Amino acid sequence: MVKELGRTGVFLPEVGIGTWDYHAGPGPLRRGLQAGAAFIDTAESYGTEGVVGEALKGLRERVFVATKVSPENFRPARLQASVDASLRRLGIETLDLLQLHQPNPAIPIQETMDALASLVDAGKVRFVGVSNFAAAQLKAAQSALRKYPIVSNQVRYNLIDRTIEHGLLQYCQANHITVIAYSPLARGLHRLKDCDPGGILEQLSHGIGKSPAQIALNWCLCKEGVVVIPKGSSEEHILENCASSDWRLTSPQIDFLNGAIQYRHRGHFDALLRRLTPHSLRPVALRALQCLPRGLRRRVT
Ligand code: NAP
Secondary structure, three states, X not given: OEEEOOOOOOEEEOEOEEOOOOOOOHHHHHHHHHOOOOEEXXXXXXXXXXXXXXXXXXXXXXXXEEEEEOHHHXXXXXXXXXXXXXXXXXXXXXXXXXXXXXXXXXXXXXXHHHHHHHHHHOOOEEEEEEEOOOHHHHHHHHHHOOOOOEEEEEEEOEOOEOHHHHOHHHHHHHOOOEEEEEOOOOOOHHHHHHOOOOXXXXXXXHHHOOOHHHHHHHXXXXXXXXXXXXXXXXXXXXXXXXXXXXXXXXXXXXXHHHHHOOOEOOOHHHHHHHHHOOHHHHHHHHHHHHHOOHHHHHHHO
C-alpha cells in the first residue's frame, strides 16, 4: 500500500527501508526494493549512501530515495557540497527527499532554507523534509521556506515510544506533513517484548498469522499520514517487513495492544536534553540521566 507524501501527489510505499547501522551489502536492500519497499532512507552520517547506490543500480526509476544532511552542514556552502557528495555516493542526479537530520539552533534556519530552496530550483532535490523537529521548529522552518512545502518529518515512533502523540503527530496530520517513523521496531524486537509482560504480541501473532514485527509495524501504519522505515540486515527480515503492508489491524486488536503494551512519552526534560546536547555527547548525557535516583528521574523526565 502507498501513502501520499505531504500533498505532493507523489505516493510512497508505506513500508520503506532504513539503513542506519546496515552492513549486509547491496543484496538484501535490492531484494526489498524489488519486493515493493521502493523507498529507501539513508543519511550522509550513516556511511550507507554508497551501498544504497549499489542496490539502486538499474532500479533508480522506481525507487524513492531519501537522505539527510547533518546539522554541521546547514550553512549554504556546506549544504551545497554535502548534497553534491550525497548525489555522487548514491550515483543519482536528484535526491527525491532531502531531510535536515536534526535542528541546529546555532545556524539561522532562514539561511539553511534559502540554500535548500536553491537546491530544489537547481533540480538537485525534489522535496524538502526535516527530522527530529518539534512542532514549533517545524513551523519556523516552514515560515523560512516560503517557496516549497516541508513534506515530511522523520521522528521516532513505535509501540513503546509514543512521544509524538503529545501534539507533534496531530500537527503533522493537520498540516499534511508525512510522518516517517524511525525505529518502528524500537531498534529490536527484544525491546518491544520487554514492555509486553503479558506476551500480547505473541498471542496476537498466533491469532492472526502475522509476525510480531509485522504487527508492530502495522500498528504504526494504522495512523493517518504515517509511513515506516524499519532496518533489516537480511533478505528474510526485509521481506517480512514488506509484508506488514496490505492489511490492517482491526480497532479491537489496536485497543488490545494499546492496553497491554507499556509505552512511554518522553518528557520535556528528556526532549530538551536531546535537543541541546551535541549528537556525539548524547549517549553520555542520557546515561547520566539514567543515573539519577528513580524518583527524581521520573519527576524531571
Ligand atoms: P528498527 O528498524 O526499529 O529496528 C532494527 C532492528 O530490528 C534490527 O536489530 C533488526 O535486526 C531488527 N529487525 C528488523 N526486521 C525484523 C524482523 N522482521 N523481525 C525481527 N527483527 C527485525 O531500528 P532503527 O534502525 O533505529 O530504525 C530504522 C531506520 O530509521 C534506521 O535504519 C534509519 O534509516 C532511521 N533512523 C533515523 C533516525 C533519525 O534521527 N532520523 C534515528 C534512528 C533511525 P537485523 O538488523 O538483524 O535485521
